[in-house]
Amino acid sequence: MSILETAIALRRSGEEEFHxxxxxxxxxxxxxxxxxxxxxTLYKALGRMEKAGLLESRWEDALAAAADNRPRRRLYHVTGLGERAYSAATTREHQPKTTLEEGLAPS
Amino acid sequence: MSGQSFSGVAQLTRAWASVYTRGIPGQQRERRRAEIDSDLWEQSHHDREAGRPAFATSFEIVLRLLLGIPADLSWRLEQVSPKRSASRFYEGSRTMLQTASRNAVPILIGLLAAVFVASAFGVGLTGDMSTGARAFWGTVVGIAGLLLFAGLLELKRRPTAASIAIGAGAILGAAATFWTILTPVAALVILVWLLRGSRQRRVPATA
Structure with missing residues (x-):
């Protein structure tokens, strides 16, 4: 399961943002x-996805972190572009093969 | 040892982050270091809540650190090289090397400890020795690894005791695995480093 797929699954379960x-x-x-x-691997991928516009991120409120006595979290969320890119990728994955692709596939 | 083993691997992870982010523009550097710091806290907190043993958390963190090294280095190259002048790239690499050389021996001690502990389990799996010999060599190498780890964790607080533990661990481990050539060489480097450190501690600063 990819980062984007997991992030979308989290979003659908009510977690808009994740660290x-x-x-x-x-x-x-x-x-x-x-x-x-x-x-x-994780932070490089998150950075790249943010650069590509699939994710956006922000630092959480310092007071919230201080209240829990922990370091501040960098919070990410999936953008509209990220949603569309994921939908397009899954649609492509589930599309039936064209006659040409079937013909080229090794038998 | 359990809490200490976590703080030791957390320190190692932070030290590595400070090495590969050296010379990278401030905002990116601080962001990566802060994210690693937050991740370490979240993982230790989550595992503690779940009642997971501290050594399992420490082991997983070391694994995450080691498996991420290629990505860390390629991320660093991406940060330093694109659209930057050759001199900036050179400067960034130079500062990274300086930091790495300052921390090189502690990193070597950590790696050697990890190799010895992993070998202790590996010896138990090899089939070309009797059960007694496997148990003996596995224990010797395991003790060597633990001495190195313990020494590394206590190096700042109790330098003399820690140096003795590291020295003993390096000699013991190197003697048990002398045929690899690499471990005796690494042990020699560590011993020279320890001797130089103890001499510097004995000579008070006069400046």
């Missing part, structure tokens, strides 16, 4: 991987 560890945990819980995504 890095939350998405790593969700990916693990959805059963795609047995371990949490590596720090480097």
């Amino acid at each position: 890095g560890f939350a998405i790593a945990k969700a990916i693990k819980e959805h059963g795609e991987t047995r371990a949490l995504t590596a720090h480097g």
